[in-house]
Amino acid sequence: MSAKPFCVRCLIREMTDRDALAQIRKYQSQVPDHEKADDELYEERLTVCKECKYLHLGTCLKCGGYAEARAYRTAQHCPLGEQMW
Numbered sequence: 138m139s140a141k142p143f144c145v146r147c148l149i150r151e152m153t154d155r156d157a158l159a160q161i162r163k164y165q166s167q168v169p170d171h172e173k174a175d176d177e178l179y180e181e182r183l184t185v186c187k188e189c190k191y192l193h194l195g196t197c198l199k200c201g202g203y204a205e206a207r208a209y210r211t212a213q214h215c216p217l218g219e220q221m222w
């Protein structure tokens with residue numbers, strides 16, 4: 138019997154780590170409204186992250202932070218450059 142493949146290219150919200158998810162939600166709740174990415178931009182960014190080889194268990198291996206936290210602020214950009222997001 139083969140083991141179920143382990144997906145590392147996941148966002149925190151897709152994982153079962155409730156502590157990390159709570160941490161991200163708390164962070165997001167503290168971002169002033171005028172600094173928040175709107176839903177469309179946020180989801181576009183996370184779609185790019187989901188395809189990125191540097192996403193590992195919700196963490197961006199390029200910046201060391203949670204992708205869902207970084208993508209949440211409009212002024213933040215992908216560390217690979219604005220061609221990503």
Ligand code: SF4
Pocket residue numbers: 185186187189190191192196197198199200204207214215216217221
């Ligand atoms: S922020 Fe950029 S480098 Fe990091 S996982 Fe997302 S697309 Fe990849």
